[in-house]
Amino acid sequence: MEKVIAIITTASPKIESGIKWGGPSFxxxxxxxxxxxxxxxxxxxxxxxxxxxxxxxGFLEEQTKGKAYAKFYNMADVDQHADGLKKAVNAWIKLMEN
Structure with a gap:
């Protein structure tokens, strides 16, 4: 979990993090x-x-109400999808800036 948090928070300095809904939120x-x-x-x-x-x-699983889950079962999954996770974060930033 710590590595996933680090990937998300270092993908862009514009990302804010905190605790919401009982877990790390971005x-x-x-x-x-x-x-x-x-x-x-x-x-x-x-x-x-x-x-x-x-x-x-390359890793999001579509869910209901427009949500998607990224599931990481081990460190190999985290490493494999680190670039995709960074791209998703930066896509969100681009979307919110427009």
Whole structure:
């Protein structure tokens, strides 16, 4: 979980982080994503409005209400999708700036 948090927060200096809904949360102008720490078998990042991003970045699983989940089962998953996660963060920033 710590490495996923580091990837998200270092993807752009514009990303703000804090605790919301019981887990680490990230935003730029609006809420972007939250990690659900209650899930123990993997790290899940909930992208609240992923449908606005128009891309799955190679790892997002579409959910209801426009959300998508990024699930990381081990460090190999985190390493494999680190660039995609950074791209998703920067896509959110670009979307919110326009």
């Amino acid at each position: 935003k730029f102008k609006e809420d972007m994503a939250t990690i659900n720490p209650k899930i123990k078998n993997y790290v899940v990042v909930v992208f609240h409005k992923a449908s606005l991003l128009n891309d799955d970045f």
